[in-house]
Each structure stands twice: as C-alpha cells, then as structure tokens.
Amino acid sequence: MSVQSVSKQTLQRLPQYLNFLKSMPRTGAANISATAIADALGLGDVQVRKDLALVSSGGRPKVGYDADRLIADLERFLGYDDVTSAVIVGAGDLGRALLGYGGFAAYGIELMAAFDRDAALAGQNIHGKPVFPAERLKELCGRMQIRIGIIAVPAEEAQQVCDALVESGVRGIWNFAPVNLSVPENVLVQNEDIAVSLAVLSKRLAQKLAERE
Amino acid sequence: MSVQSVSKQTLQRLPQYLNFLKSMPRTGAANISATAIADALGLGDVQVRKDLALVSSGGRPKVGYDADRLIADLERFLGYDDVTSAVIVGAGDLGRALLGYGGFAAYGIELMAAFDRDAALAGQNIHGKPVFPAERLKELCGRMQIRIGIIAVPAEEAQQVCDALVESGVRGIWNFAPVNLSVPENVLVQNEDIAVSLAVLSKRLAQKLAERE
DNA sequence: TAGATTGTTAATCGATTAACAATC
DNA sequence: TAGATTGTTAATCGATTAACAATC
Numbered sequence: 001m002s003v004q005s006v007s008k009q010t011l012q013r014l015p016q017y018l019n020f021l022k023s024m025p026r027t028g029a030a031n032i033s034a035t036a037i038a039d040a041l042g043l044g045d046v047q048v049r050k051d052l053a054l055v056s057s058g059g060r061p062k063v064g065y066d067a068d069r070l071i072a073d074l075e076r077f078l079g080y081d082d083v084t085s086a087v088i089v090g091a092g093d094l095g096r097a098l099l100g101y102g103g104f105a106a107y108g109i110e111l112m113a114a115f116d117r118d119a120a121l122a123g124q125n126i127h128g129k130p131v132f133p134a135e136r137l138k139e140l141c142g143r144m145q146i147r148i149g150i151i152a153v154p155a156e157e158a159q160q161v162c163d164a165l166v167e168s169g170v171r172g173i174w175n176f177a178p179v180n181l182s183v184p185e186n187v188l189v190q191n192e193d194i195a196v197s198l199a200v201l202s203k204r205l206a207q208k209l210a211e212r213e
Numbered sequence: 214m215s216v217q218s219v220s221k222q223t224l225q226r227l228p229q230y231l232n233f234l235k236s237m238p239r240t241g242a243a244n245i246s247a248t249a250i251a252d253a254l255g256l257g258d259v260q261v262r263k264d265l266a267l268v269s270s271g272g273r274p275k276v277g278y279d280a281d282r283l284i285a286d287l288e289r290f291l292g293y294d295d296v297t298s299a300v301i302v303g304a305g306d307l308g309r310a311l312l313g314y315g316g317f318a319a320y321g322i323e324l325m326a327a328f329d330r331d332a333a334l335a336g337q338n339i340h341g342k343p344v345f346p347a348e349r350l351k352e353l354c355g356r357m358q359i360r361i362g363i364i365a366v367p368a369e370e371a372q373q374v375c376d377a378l379v380e381s382g383v384r385g386i387w388n389f390a391p392v393n394l395s396v397p398e399n400v401l402v403q404n405e406d407i408a409v410s411l412a413v414l415s416k417r418l419a420q421k422l423a424e425r426e
Numbered sequence: 427t428a429g430a431t432t433g434t435t436a437a438t439c440g441a442t443t444a445a446c447a448a449t450c
Numbered sequence: 451t452a453g454a455t456t457g458t459t460a461a462t463c464g465a466t467t468a469a470c471a472a473t474c
Binding site for chain 1: 429430431432433434
Binding site: 107 | 219224225228232233253254291295305306307309310311313314316317320360384387405406410415416417419422
C-alpha cells in the first residue's frame, strides 16, 4: 500500500478531527459538515475540507460527510489497518498513565507489555498489560517482533534503554525523557517534549493577560 | 513588559534549545555555536540563529553564544520571570507524573497543589505538593489566586472540572482529557493531545518502513 | 429552483533557506 | 590576515485563504 505524503500541519489536525468525531453524540442521521467541524475546533472550513479530501472522498454537497465513514477513513489513513507492536519501558507514573491510555489502537499501535527495572513490579498486570523485568527486554522484544519502543524512564537511563531497544530490533522510539537520544540512522526517534506545550501555554497566556491591560 | 510576538514554529523550537543547552555537560569555557545546536537537533543553522536572535543578543562572531547567558535569555523570554500559579486537578497516574515533572519553573509556572475526588488522597503529599479534596477546589483556587488549571481527570469529568476552575478565576487551562472543552471567551484552553504525537509517530514510521522496501 | 455544501484553482501570506556583509 | 561565525536582506518554498464552479 502506498503511503501518501501529507504535510506535518495537516497530519497534526487529522487526529483532532478523529477525536472530535468520536466524541460526538451519535444521534440518528449522523452527517456532519466541514463547517461544523471547523467551528467546533476553531479552524477554517476550507482548511478542514482540504484536509479531509486527502483522507476521504465521502463528502456530499448539501449533506456533508457520513460521520462513521469519516471516522473509518481517518483511522485507515492514520494507520489503523497495519498494526505495529510496541512496548513501554518504565512503569512509573508516566508509564502507567500511558498503559491506561486506550487510544493506541486507533493509530495501529498495539501495546504488548511494559518493562521495569523494579523486580517488585515484574509479574504484575497494569491496565491489563503484563510487566516484565528489564533484564528480559532484549529477549522478549526480539521474540515478539516489537517495532516501537516507548521510553518512560528517567533521563539518566534513557540512552541505555534506547540502545537496548535498538539492539533488539526496534525501529521507532517514542521518547518521553528530556534527552537527545543518539540512534543509528535507520531508527526513528520522536521526542515527546512536555516543555514545548508548557512554553506555548505560558507564552499564550502572557500575551492574553497583557492584552487585557 | 511588552510581550514580543513570535511565530508558533519558533516558539516550539525555543524549549528544545533550552533543553539541549541545559543537558550539555558544562566543561570549562562554555561557548556554543548556532551550528552546533543545529547539528545536535537536526535543524538548519540559519534557522537556529534567527530564532536565537529573537531571544538574545549575546552571539559573537567566531565565538558563538555563552551557554549560561543563552539559557538565562531563553528562560526570561519564555516567562521564567513572571511567575504564574497553577494547580493540577486529578491525582491519578498522569497527575502524579506531572507533579513529578520538575521543569515547570523554567517556564514561569509554579505548581501549588493538586486536587482529587478521592478523599483518601487528600491530605497526602505527592512529590512534595499537597493534595486537597475536590470540594475545596473553588475556595482554595480563589484564595491562592490560581491562574492556570491543569486538567488530568477522565474525559467524563473534564467539562465539570473546567467549569469549576473557570468560576474560581482561572484564566488558562491545560487540558489532558480527550474532550473539546467549552469555556468563556476570556479563558485560554490548550489541549494536550497525546493522539497527535501518536499519529505523527505512526505515520512517520509507516513511511520509513515503506521506503526500505 | 434555491440554497447549502463540497472540492478545486488561483492568490496571498508566512516561514524557511540562500546569499552575503559585518565582525571578532 | 584569514577563517569562523553572527546577523541581515532577498529569494524560495509551502501552507493557508479566497474565489468560484460543481453538485445534491
């Protein structure tokens, strides 16, 4: 299947549409217009229409889009169909929160297990997923053909965990530790930096408060 | 103090620079060039220089920037100087993880307390911050002059929590629940959508894996 | 038919990159 | 002086918006 290319901005809006559509009360005839989506999310209607055109061809003049079909089209586009196995390393607060997040499936990511250094956690189930001791990481990731590793350990351990994941065949790393990981060229790293949002929030608020003066 | 305007893209890169500079080993003469930063973060050197020019005027030809001064300039620009009080609502896994995140201060956000519906949590300290029962939210937020509320409760409760925060005078809301909150016009909402990153990761990986075929 | 809505083509806007002058 | 680096001005690139035709 060809992977269509899509701009980063558009790609960031698509999950919002999906999210919004899923949260809509499903009452009877479930059609929705691009304009309604745009209003709800504070975007331009033309922009929404253009984004959706990349994903679905189900829009009908005067009627809008069939919500269920649009959800299905968005999920297909975003990867629902070809499932990738993932593990989380680090079963602390953040790791647990991620284990409890139910939305992975919609993006084609299947969370198989967690790993933790703490032997007391190993053997437990968290949100229905098994926790294994860190020593078994390489062995099990190799065996389970894990493609994505999610790093939720303290900054000091992140590089080491990253190396172990790469050795066991992981191709993509979602890094929640505030560190710049070094990886071989064929491995993809995506940094999840809470500080980015924090800065944006802080700045927007400062601007807003300043306006009012 | 005037709040300079800065593009969204630039604003998203500034915390990365700050992060990187802070994680650098501080060995002797601590100068760093825009090119070095760019290489480390996978950006263009001209872009880094242009971003930094908005924040600092400490760059010297041939020498680069003084790392400590650049850190200070970034923090000042990002709001370190004018501190805003915040609370977290919801002391579940995610709330706890946020309470343990030490980086708020660098962006001028001071985390005062957490609230939770669960009476058993109230009275405890988590990562050194007090947890109060949800019933006291309005009273205490009003009294403490809280400006930012961080919502880390399940989706079903988010709107209700949001309303309570707004009533008690909160001006900015950082929402981790996958819901579109409705707020009065003078309140700022920033949605933290893990699904956005997830989608980006999933798509980038699919593209990467497809390339190799 | 008239009105609402989609989808496309052209114009505008903004961000990135390239080229270059300034400086230590 | 020569080379490395900053910072600025102009050119390019890409994304958003506006205008409009198509359609139910």
